[in-house]
Amino acid sequence: MTGPDVWAVVLVKPFHLAKQRLAGVLDAGERSELARVMLEDVLTAIDACDRLAGVIVVTADRAAAAVARRHDAIVLMETAAIGMNAAVARVVKYLTGSLDAGIVVVPADLPHVSPEDIEEMIDLIDHAPAIALVRSTDGGTNLLAFRPSGVIAASFGPDSFNSHCDAAVRKGITPTVYLAPHLSLDIDRRDDLAAFVSRQSPTRTHAYLSRLNIQARLSAHPSSALSLVSVRREA
Numbered sequence: 162m163t164g165p166d167v168w169a170v171v172l173v174k175p176f177h178l179a180k181q182r183l184a185g186v187l188d189a190g191e192r193s194e195l196a197r198v199m200l201e202d203v204l205t206a207i208d209a210c211d212r213l214a215g216v217i218v219v220t221a222d223r224a225a226a227a228v229a230r231r232h233d234a235i236v237l238m239e240t241a242a243i244g245m246n247a248a249v250a251r252v253v254k255y256l257t258g259s260l261d262a263g264i265v266v267v268p269a270d271l272p273h274v275s276p277e278d279i280e281e282m283i284d285l286i287d288h289a290p291a292i293a294l295v296r297s298t299d300g301g302t303n304l305l306a307f308r309p310s311g312v313i314a315a316s317f318g319p320d321s322f323n324s325h326c327d328a329a330v331r332k333g334i335t336p337t338v339y340l341a342p343h344l345s346l347d348i349d350r351r352d353d354l355a356a357f358v359s360r361q362s363p364t365r366t367h368a369y370l371s372r373l374n375i376q377a378r379l380s381a382h383p384s385s386a387l388s389l390v391s392v393r394r395e396a
Contacts, residue, residue: 166214166259166261166262166263167212167213167214167262167263167264167265167283167286167306167308168213168214168215168216168217168252168256168262168263168264168265168310169207169210169213169215169216169217169265169267169279170216170217170218170219170249170252170264170265170266170267171200171203171204171207171216171217171218171219171229171234171266171267171268171269172218172219172220172245172248172249172266172268172269173196173200173218173219173220173222173225173229173269174196174220174222174242174269175220175221175222175225175242176193176194176196176197176222176224176225177189177193177222178242179192179193179195179196179270180192180195180196180270180348180349182349182350183195183348183349183350183351183354185351186351186354186375186378186379187373191373194369195348195366195369195370196225196269196270197224197225197228198272198365198366198369199269199270199271199272199348199365199366200225200228200229200269201228201365202272202273202274202364202365202366203267203268203269203271203272203274204216204218204228204229204232204234205232205365206267206274206275206276206278206279207232207267207276207279208232208233209276210276210279210280210283212280212283213265213279213283214262215233215234215235216229216232216233216234216235217234217235217236217237217252217255218234218235218236218237219236219237219239219243219248219251219252220236220237220238220239221238221239221240221241221242221243226238237251237252237255239251244317245266245315245317245318246314246315246316246317246318249264249266249314249315249317250314250315252264252310253310253311256310257311259310260309261289261308261309262308262309262310263283263286263289263291263306263307263308263309263310264305264306264307264308264310265279265282265283265286265304265305265306266304266305266306266315267279267304268303268304268347270347270348270349271303271304271344271347272348272357272362272364272365272366272367273343273344273346273357273360273362273364273366274304274344278304278339278341278344281339281341282304282306282339283306285306285337285339286306286307286308289308289309289312290307290308290309290312290332290334291306291307291308291334291337292305292306292307292312292313292325292328292329292332292334292336292337293305293306293307293336293337293338293339294306294322294325294326294336294337294338294339295338295339295341295344295345296322296338296345297322297345297346297347298345298346299349300319300320300321300322300323301317301318301319301320301321301322301347302317302321302322302325303344303345303347304339304341304344305325312332312334313325313328313329313332314328316328343360348366351379354370354375354379355375355376355379357370358370358371358375358376
């Protein structure tokens, strides 16, 4: 079992730029607050995992940095949003002195992640070199763990799940897929909001969206109804 040389890494877009695809449901202030409460939930889950060396947050947002510091995270401040792949590369450089360090990249919009999920990812990279990941519903990557920290370059973006798997194979590593259906959902689109609220998770994010009466807002737009039904059936 791995010792405390695995780091959780959380990459945080400036709150005011977050979740723009939800503009038809949430106004700018609500989207910013959603980003903040999701980050709180993610960091709370990480706090409860005692097998980590620590957590590193990369952000250009001072409010996000303040939240991170309240959770005793190391903050790598940026002068502007640099994107997830560049942010992971910066963390790898930061950890250069720890040659066998592992990384678990946890998206800031995965508020339902649990300490047990993070521990499972730690277990899956117990023996280096190793790569483990969770596929999102749109073909992206919702959790990514690898050891050593520089074994592959992060490839977040369209079809990143396949990109990360291909990168592992090129290194002679068989990637391990963590089958966690509850983690396949992130919160990017209108239907994601409905699917998340339907799960009744005990999170700040669920409480916040419930206060906003998201279900009623979405029901006012029939165009979302069919996709809402299909997402709920898959959940």
